[in-house]
Amino acid sequence: MTRRTRRATAVQAALVAVIIGVMLMLLGGGGADRRPQQTPARTVRPATEEERRQHQIDELRECLRDVERCQQAGQGIETR
Numbered sequence: 001m002t003r004r005t006r007r008a009t010a011v012q013a014a015l016v017a018v019i020i021g022v023m024l025m026l027l028g029g030g031g032a033d034r035r036p037q038q039t040p041a042r043t044v045r046p047a048t049e050e051e052r053r054q055h056q057i058d059e060l061r062e063c064l065r066d067v068e069r070c071q072q073a074g075q076g077i078e079t080r
Helices: 003-026 049-072
Strands: none
Touching: none
């Protein structure tokens, strides 16, 4: 190889290295240093006394509907 060919090869290699470095910087290189984002945990407020009471009333009404359906169908409800 001649001196000119060696110099051209070295310049090309340096230019490729610079281009790759710039691309990595623009694309957000160094991602291994960052921690993955954590999604915040959802906080659920406790139900108020009124909400709990309403939920219990709704459940009892549903049970009574089931009992009425069974009675209308002529089926008895087993009690122990």
